[in-house]
Amino acid sequence: MTNGERMALSRLEIARAGLRRLNDVGLGGLSLQRIADELGVKAPALYWHVKNKQELLDEMATQMLREATGLPGPAVAAEGGWEAWLREFAQAFRRMLLSYRDGAKVFAGTFLTDPAVPDPGLLQPLLDAGLEPRHAGRAWFTVYAFVLGFTIEEQAVHPAPGQQDQRHAALVARREQLGSPAAEAEHWAFMGDADERFGDGLAILLGGIQVWVGRP
Template identity: 35%
Template sequence: MADKKLTRDSIAAAALDLLNEQGLDQLSLRKLAARLDVKAPSLYWHVADKNALLALLAESVFVDCLARIPPGEHWHDWLRAFGRGLWRAQKDMRDAGRLILMTAQDEAVLVRMEHAVLAPLTALGLSAPQALSMQASVQAFVTGWTSFAQGPNTAYLQAHISIDTAFAQGLDALLRGFDHTIDPEN
């Protein structure tokens, strides 16, 4: 029987703490079980292996980001809030870019994420293909900047520019560029 104090949320939160303390390469189910004060087999009721743990962690960060987006009157507002929220979450998470780029999600999770993105953006007037394309572009932009900002040349980059300012300016430019791609007939 699964340990009653374990939930997917508590596992994801403890995994995020471990990731931030020790890094992606040191994150393990054994260490996570010790952190949660349970035996490793108890975790297997919730996560089958390390990839499942990493997928849960990535999903948790994404879902939390979506939950924090305030209602807006325009799709620009939603995408800007999404981009900035994802930037904060990834920037504050050690090895975020690597986690995102190396973790495969189950199709059911991807479908849930897709619906979570489509609902607000289509309600704000975008078609489903426009919404998905724009959200994916923002997400790729954020993950690229995260990888860049957490990479081996971070100190040099920080000495020459404000990474946060450059990110925000780039996000705004990307959003303005979307205006030129929208076909009013679709």
Template identity: 45%
Template sequence: MPPKLDRAQVVDTALRLLDETGLDGLTLRRIATELDVKAPALYWHFANKQALLDEMATEMLRRMSAGSPELPDDWREALAGTCRTLRDGLLGYRDGAKVFSGTRLTDSGHTGGQHALLAVFDRAGFALADAVLALTTAYAFTIGFVIEEQAVHPVPGERAPGYDPDRRAAGIDPEYALAAAAGREIFGDFEQRFERGLAIVVAGVGASLKPLSTPSAP
């Protein structure tokens, strides 16, 4: 008799299949086949695909958090490091950013890390509202960046059809030479662009959301 199916087993299988099928090809039926059960067996644990995606995103965050280093005291380093950890974690799964985007976390396990990061901003003298704005802005930048990155490179080392800069440039009217040349920047070195974009976000936080005059006591 096969072992009893549990939520963790379903989620682990779904994350593994995600690398093979991508988000569009990931169905409850495909997961059930992989687990050698009938699709209705999955509905004991997840009412629909969105509920499964919510749990997948939560498990992804658990895994990211388990391997994340201790936060530095400087808010700039803490914010940038958190975004790098998020990007690296999402890139570990095909369509990882799409799965993560717009999902609802299914437990409160993330709140400890969230509190720790907000505490770094608090000690630096930021108002809570400004700290939250800084975090959510950097988060949105990172998620959006990785969605675009994974559209170009759905599988590491492979470029999706339609994203070749030379072919793109050849199809653009010569009158729009700047738009044609921009392709090499848009679809080029994502690592460098992420770091430069992240630096802009961090600098913008420092310039626009100035800390209060008196930081909180440690």
């Protein structure tokens, strides 16, 4: 490893290279060696900037948010209220995760490295709606966790656009043969259009938050 290699790299460049390789090999195949190959350097040059794979994932998750488009600002809440703002946030967050192979798994459990990401005023629309800070924080995190968990399950079935895990197709076929009310309920729980299932789950959460709005 030369000083030139150290100087030429940055955590930002490494994170971007990691995201590019992620779409090719998935989280299971991602390694610092593969990222070094992508950047045309030797692997030890990366350790000057990220000590291990977890630090790499932290930086990649932070970069995903930096580059995200469509995350709503305060103007959405001012025009449509907190519910429209939170719904748009959830939808944009899911789109961001889906834009990368295994994007939700990469994001889960990471620690963001930039204090400005996300915006420190992110939860202000919930406070403006009358929620006390505890309820605002818990409401937002519940929606955040729902989106993250839903998308992890979604990407397990569809690892990449146009692909489907054949185990899921076999499961659908087996459950459809049962023909019982319980099997039908399972269908609505695990199968069907992903956008529709996401919308229903989000509506359930927003309805629960509505109960808190305005409550002393």
